[in-house]
Amino acid sequence: MASTTSPPPPDVLPGREELAHREHFATPEQQRETAMAGMWIFLATEIMMFGALFMAYTVYRLGHPLAFAEGSKDMEIVLGSINTAILITSSFTMALAALAAQEGNTRLLGWLLILTILIGLAFLGIKFTEYYNHYQDHKAPGVWFESNLSDRGGLEMFYVFYFIMTGLHAIHMIIGIGILFVLWLMTLFGRFSRVYHSPVIVCGLYWGFVDIVWVFLFAIFYLPGLHLHG
Amino acid sequence: MAEPTIRRKTHVYAYLGLLGLTLITTLLAFLDMGPFNSVVALTIAVIQAALIAGVFMHALYETVLVRVILTGAVLWFLIMIILTMTDYLTRNA
Numbered sequence: 291m292a293s294t295t296s297p298p299p300p301d302v303l304p305g306r307e308e309l310a311h312r313e314h315f316a317t318p319e320q321q322r323e324t325a326m327a328g329m330w331i332f333l334a335t336e337i338m339m340f341g342a343l344f345m346a347y348t349v350y351r352l353g354h355p356l357a358f359a360e361g362s363k364d365m366e367i368v369l370g371s372i373n374t375a376i377l378i379t380s381s382f383t384m385a386l387a388a389l390a391a392q393e394g395n396t397r398l399l400g401w402l403l404i405l406t407i408l409i410g411l412a413f414l415g416i417k418f419t420e421y422y423n424h425y426q427d428h429k430a431p432g433v434w435f436e437s438n439l440s441d442r443g444g445l446e447m448f449y450v451f452y453f454i455m456t457g458l459h460a461i462h463m464i465i466g467i468g469i470l471f472v473l474w475l476m477t478l479f480g481r482f483s484r485v486y487h488s489p490v491i492v493c494g495l496y497w498g499f500v501d502i503v504w505v506f507l508f509a510i511f512y513l514p515g516l517h518l519h520g
Numbered sequence: 521m522a523e524p525t526i527r528r529k530t531h532v533y534a535y536l537g538l539l540g541l542t543l544i545t546t547l548l549a550f551l552d553m554g555p556f557n558s559v560v561a562l563t564i565a566v567i568q569a570a571l572i573a574g575v576f577m578h579a580l581y582e583t584v585l586v587r588v589i590l591t592g593a594v595l596w597f598l599i600m601i602i603l604t605m606t607d608y609l610t611r612n613a
Contacts, residue, residue, distance in 0.1 A: 330589045330590060334593035338593070341601075342600070345600055348605075352608060371542055378542065381572055381576050382535040382576070385526075385531050386528070389528065392523065498572050498577040505565045505569055506562075508565070509545070509561040510561075513557065514549075514557055514558055514561065516552075
């Protein structure tokens, strides 16, 4: 192929030329497209997983409309919207990190990754404070669950969905923060350049997806809670 | 197709739009619109998701292959919702 004879691009780091373009790809463009397609297929499976939970939530909300409205009333809408803004901010810094990686500005990339990690931790801090408050209020499903609502079981199911869906989301956040930390180390060790940076882009897609899931969780758990309707 | 790069300005506009929509959706939740509260909340959530996917995740600028994968995922999700709801919404409880 032509790529073996052409000289390496000038901004590939010495000793790291192989990272720009692996030999089983015809061109760097094909390598990039393969990475993106692979990540989007993974995200499609994630849509399937969260989609099934959203589906189940909808069915139970139709079956227990008053209990689910009552459950949403317990949610702290201010904390929820602050957390939404926080997570959107982290997606913004992650998108800027991807841009910095594309431009080969690894110094900026490192700082933006750290910033994204810190904002992500702030989100988890608020989320776990909310969990603690629900636990204190005896709203964690199980033997400690307390409620004098007539549809007690329906309210408990609301909390089952709340903890499983936001919990699965929080697990995604924790994994994402771990991945960003590894990316930050790789940045420090000079693994990324203007030519090779697809791990940053791919992880940015993951982080953006996790943000999208939260936007919907916010809409179904926090927002319906201010008025009692079926 | 070469790697899509989106200008910083576009990112900033999308970010401000997302924050604005978060504020709007929170304020609208305080209005009593009956069953339309959920409709409004989910519509704004879909717009926010489109902004995040389109700009932050570059979906608008990606290859046809990526757009086919994304469309397929959303389509299959809708098939699941619609087919399940044709059952649950038409039962005589």
